[in-house]
Amino acid sequence: GESVGLHLPTLSVQEGDNSIINCAYSNSASDYFIWYKQESGKGPQFIIDIRSNMDKRQGQRVTVLLNKTVKHLSLQIAATQPGDSAVYFCAENRGYSTLTFGKGTMLLVSP
Amino acid sequence: GAVVSQHPSRVICKSGTSVKIECRSLDFQATTMFWYRQFPKQSLMLMATSNEGSKATYEQGVEKDKFLINHASLTLSTLTVTSAHPEDSSFYICSARDPRTGGNRETQYFGPGTRLLVL
Numbered sequence: 001g002e003s004v005g006l007h008l009p010t011l012s013v014q015e016g017d018n019s020i021i022n023c024a025y026s027n028s029a030s031d032y033f034i035w036y037k038q039e040s041g042k043g044p045q046f047i048i049d050i051r052s053n054m055d056k057r058q059g060q061r062v063t064v065l066l067n068k069t070v071k072h073l074s075l076q077i078a079a080t081q082p083g084d085s086a087v088y089f090c091a092e093n094r095g096y097s098t099l100t101f102g103k104g105t106m107l108l109v110s111p
Numbered sequence: 112g113a114v115v116s117q118h119p120s121r122v123i124c125k126s127g128t129s130v131k132i133e134c135r136s137l138d139f140q141a142t143t144m145f146w147y148r149q150f151p152k153q154s155l156m157l158m159a160t161s162n163e164g165s166k167a168t169y170e171q172g173v174e175k176d177k178f179l180i181n182h183a184s185l186t187l188s189t190l191t192v193t194s195a196h197p198e199d200s201s202f203y204i205c206s207a208r209d210p211r212t213g214g215n216r217e218t219q220y221f222g223p224g225t226r227l228l229v230l
Contacts, residue, residue, distance in 0.1 A: 008152050034218070043117075043204050043221035044155070089154060098145065099219060101154045 023090035030092035117222035134205030140185035141207035
């Protein structure tokens, strides 16, 4: 049977599609947010960050949106590629305190 | 960019032995490093914050006598798992805060992780 916590939410997309990964954060005092990508057996890799005084920030093929009203963060990946397949974590930070990671979403990109 | 390395990448040990994992910041000095633990298909859980020249700060529920942390220089922190048991088997990841980012931002750069298997 299934065990709680052993199944990551999974997003399956076709190569070339746009992907949207969502994250709900917990602390309304958090003022800095980061998205990390983690490939199997590797450490997390920084993708993009955003401060709480912004609603949107764009990078190369990635966009992060922040909605402080509902404490929601999203990562949009344009023209998703097989190399984007990984687990994506959002993390929140308050001042100089430690990072709190979300549960993660597995992105599977089919050729 | 900031590079963090870990050594070893993988270790297998017998129950009851101690294992040391090293975390190094290669191109910057890190006054603060962090140690995380990650079980399969789960998120990263912070174990402790390692501060250069002072004692580590452990998260609630993490045994400080079992997970010894030493941050003796600005580029090296070590995590020693003492008297390891099979339940300590996990993926251990360190990160370092890059002070060059400034302001009140905290950009942490992660090492590649160490897979520990205790038999």
